[in-house]
Amino acid sequence: MTKLLLTLHVLAAILAVGPVAVAASMFGPAARRAAESPDDVRARSTVGLLHRICRVYAGVGIAVPVLGLATAGVMGVMGDAWVIASLVLTMLAAAALIVFVLPGQERLVEGGGGGGEGVAAATGRLAMTTGIFNVLWVAVTVLMIVRPGSTTGA
Template sequence: MTKFLLAVHVLAAIVAVGPVTVAASMFPPLARRALAAPGDDGTAGTLSLLHRICRVYALVGVVVPVFGFATASRMGVLGSGWLITSIVLTLLAAVVLGALVLPAQGAFVAGEGTNSARLAMFTGVFNLLWAAVTVLMIVRPGSTTGA
């Protein structure tokens, strides 16, 4: 059962977090382009699509920590420092995405956004948090895998 839970956790992370990371990263440069050349309908449509991808996959991404907790519980590592750190970083990433990235993207899509540099910064922080979580999940300080 542990292997099943871990497989679902990893697959959900790849399928859910991957698209959010890529779409969120593509958004700021395109937003800058839209600000430089207003009225380009293709850019507006693409921004809308990228924002939708981020919103939908962010919701799907809730599966990742759900199966992560189930896996950690089965493995008996809920109190491990590396896991607690990754949980905190995951919560921070969710807050950055939900409170900063998605609203800023929504403002751009609605034609109210003007600060693409700030959005790029929020997106970069979000991506760095996920990268740190990924490293912790692979390295797991104190791991018995020997890797």
């Protein structure tokens, strides 16, 4: 059961978090291109598509911590520091996505930002929060691999 849960957890992380990380990173430059060419339907649709990918896969991403908790429970490592740290970092990443990244994208999709300089500032803030989201997931990934203090034989 442990191997199955761990496999599902890793697959969920790759298939759910990966697309969000990539699409969110691509969003800012795409939004700037769309703002520079307001008549470019393709540029606007790209921005909408990237935001939709982030929204949908963020929902699917709920499976990652759920499967992670199930795996940790079966492995008997729920109280280990690396699991607790991973959970905290996962919650921070989710908060960054829900509170900053997705609403920032939504404002730009809806045409907010107040022209060229406003879009540049908004995409700059969005790039920063997206970067924080991505760095948090890198830290979680490292903890999952290194498992400091683990007795499960990393």
